[in-house]
Amino acid sequence: MPTLYIKNMVCNRCIMVVESELNKAGIIASLVKLGEVVLEKEPTEEELQQFTSAIESLGFERIDDKKSRIIEQIKNKIIHLVHYEYNASKINLSEVLSSHLNHDYNYLSNLFSEVEGTTIEKYYIAQKIEKVKELLVYDELSLSEIADRLNYSSVAYLSNQFKKVTGLSPSHFKQIGLEKRKPLDQI
Known part of the structure; x- marks a missing residue:
């Protein structure tokens, strides 16, 4: 089955928007x-052009080259792991990515660093910190519960990593609120 790869799809709302544009393009x-x-059948050139123009005007981008597709798949898997999977078990990120993408982790890591200018681990930490910010702003969970949900070994480790990335302690961030959060596609 033909597959299209789309950059900047980072949430369920993005999926709905892309589905809508697919329908409009037929x-x-x-x-x-x-x-x-994943498409049922190969679209016509006209349908593909209409879809591509529509999604580009909405901030998405169709990805054609193999390396860019792999990078986007790495990012999307990490976003999914951090923001949408609430499993308490510890994950081994390198194993998860290697298995999901059917590539050796060293290859994935080198490719990601070369293209993105940062490591997979730093990207993963940045996503986790954004999730911590979100949970702090919602104010429904204690810092201990947040640390547990995001698989930190301790509240102290979460707090240290949070301060290292943001320059603020979690409690100070909580006082400041929303203006310090970033959209997922800008991390």
């Missing part, structure tokens, strides 16, 4: 998930 998808659209 393209039938069997699956739409973060960064990826």
